[in-house]
Amino acid sequence: MNNLIRYSIIEEKNKREFLLLIGSGCKWKKCSFCDYHTDFNKDEEYCYNINEKELNKVTGKYNTLEIVNSGSFVDLDKKTMKKIESVCIEKNINTLHFECHWLHKDKIKDLKEQFNKLGITVKTKIGIESFDYYYRESFLNKGIEEKDINVIKKYFDEVCLLQGLPGQSVEFMLKDIALGLEHFERICINIMVENKTKIKPDPNTIENFIKYIYPIYKDNNRVDILLNNTDFGVGGNKND
Numbered sequence: 001m002n003n004l005i006r007y008s009i010i011e012e013k014n015k016r017e018f019l020l021l022i023g024s025g026c027k028w029k030k031c032s033f034c035d036y037h038t039d040f041n042k043d044e045e046y047c048y049n050i051n052e053k054e055l056n057k058v059t060g061k062y063n064t065l066e067i068v069n070s071g072s073f074v075d076l077d078k079k080t081m082k083k084i085e086s087v088c089i090e091k092n093i094n095t096l097h098f099e100c101h102w103l104h105k106d107k108i109k110d111l112k113e114q115f116n117k118l119g120i121t122v123k124t125k126i127g128i129e130s131f132d133y134y135y136r137e138s139f140l141n142k143g144i145e146e147k148d149i150n151v152i153k154k155y156f157d158e159v160c161l162l163q164g165l166p167g168q169s170v171e172f173m174l175k176d177i178a179l180g181l182e183h184f185e186r187i188c189i190n191i192m193v194e195n196k197t198k199i200k201p202d203p204n205t206i207e208n209f210i211k212y213i214y215p216i217y218k219d220n221n222r223v224d225i226l227l228n229n230t231d232f233g234v235g236g237n238k239n240d
């Protein structure tokens with residue numbers, strides 16, 4: 001996991017620098033489709049050393065930085081958070097994106113205030129995967145007990161959707177995208193890829209996505225589409 005590519009620059013749509021940092025690990029770890037929560041380490045110094053090196057690559061090119069860490073911002077150690085603050089100030093970052101699981105939603109207010117004092121706007125993203133509560137919680141096991149989108153949007157600015165799965169019709173996927181765009185600033189559609197879990201990408205669903213949905217949203221500035229989970233330029237192996 002220490003060999004992962006962790007820094008990239010996204011040169012289209014919402015242009016930003018993008019970092020995959022490492023933290024103490026997702027506290028949920030039960031999403032049925034996820035095997036990337038294995039990128040963690042309980043040793044804070046170990047994490048900080050990796051994170052410091054990656055944070056030092058930030059140039060502030062687009063004044064926007066997105067940080068993910070195979071979990072939530074709360075899993076990052078204190079020294080890393082301080083380093084993020086100082087890098088943002090030094091490199092004139094005015095917008096900072098973090099991801100967060102529903103479990104930690106009540107920590108978001110303080111996070112936003114903390115960075116707001118420095119003149120930095122924090123945007124938070126949740127992997128909602130689908131707004132269909134029963135599909136999401138029975139099949140994907142996201143651990144998001146809230147059904148009401150109006151409650152969810154009080155905490156989060158952006159959502160990730162997971163598509164390309166069995167049981168998703170074109171209408172199902174379009175509905176999730178429409179809801180995401182109606183209630184949130186930006187959405188990121190991840191297409192399921194083969195991994196170590198027993199959840200399989202469905203070739204028919206993916207074919208339908210590419211044929212009927214991708215053309216509609218591929219140029220939409222509020223929609224990121226990851227046909228492969230390394231499309232943001234991080235997460236791949238340095239030796240690949």
Ligand code: SF4
Nearest residue numbers: 026029030031034070
């Ligand atoms: S919350 Fe995110 S990191 Fe944790 S298990 Fe679910 S998808 Fe994986």
